[in-house]
Amino acid sequence: MKGQEWYQAADVAEEYDSKRFSQGGRLIDEREKQAVIDAIAPMEGKRVLEIACGTGRFTVMLAERGADIVGLDISAAMVQQGRERARRAGVEDHLQFILGDAARLPFPDDYFDVVFAMRFFHLADTPASFLSEMCRVSRDQVFFDTFNRASLRTVYNWLLPMGSRLYSDSEVLRLLHGAGLRLDEEDHDFILPYGFYRSIPDDIARRFRDVDVSLGDSVAGSLASVSYWDAKVE
Template structure:
């Protein structure tokens, strides 16, 4: 996985949420969580695995909605932040955090209803192998996102400390076919890059987001969107 050493550093974990999901990044956080909730509903009592759960943004949210969730991540420092969030939350479901490798998931076949992998595929060295492993442990659904090749994401991609893999729609379609997954729905969003939203206060980011969403209503804009949210089913 790209940037593995950088990602596991203690100081990165401590600052991760503040740097990415404060200021205008709050809009990104809100949209990503909505995409996951919309794909999985109804959530209560669903057995869910989140790959690369990081600081637990989605795992804590899903447990709060009544799911039984396992969050897996390679970074002990990130998991520590997630456990801290879980302690502060009054969870309706159950939540366990586990350190592990997404390429070798420590679970039997068909163990989960849903597997979620957000903010992961742009770092994957072998996305097909990772997707195959997720499909192995899911009996129903896999939800993930990708950053798109023909988008503003490519403008600042070179500046990221770990690099980033960008995808075309056709590449993802090939991945789904190879891993025997059926596409239920895909949502495209954010014509403007994430980095712009994170760099400005929410008061400035909100009108930009409204403009972004307005332009996004036109079908041609789907090809220029920075991110796609994929909802797939196991055949």
């Protein structure tokens, strides 16, 4: 997986949220959380697995809304941040964080109602195997996001030390079919790449976001840098 050693470093885990979801990055956090809520709701009593849960921003949010959720991550430092977040939110008894490899999930077939992964597939070196594992342990729904090839993300990617794996719509559809999944819904967003929003103050970012949404609506998402894929197990 791209950047695996970097991702597991303690100092990266400690600063992860503050660097990505402060200033204009708050808009990204809000949008991603809403995408997860829209996909999984109603979540009361659902058994959910989050792959690559990181610092637990989704895991804790879903626990607060009644999901029976497990967050899995390969980084001990990230998992520790997640546990601290759960403790501050008062839901540490309502979720579980475990260390694990997304390529070999330590669960039986059909164990969860929903399996999802955010900010994961752009780092995946073998996306087909990861998606197949997600499908194996889900009895109903798999949800994830990708960064898109036909977008400004392509230019932004050149500036990143690790880069990102970028996907076309047709590639995602092939991956879904190969994993035994059927696409149920899709959504596309953010013509301007994430790095742009994170670099400017929140009030200015919101003005750009209004323009971004308007442009996205007018071009039907064809230039979107991010896509959300909601699939059902066949």
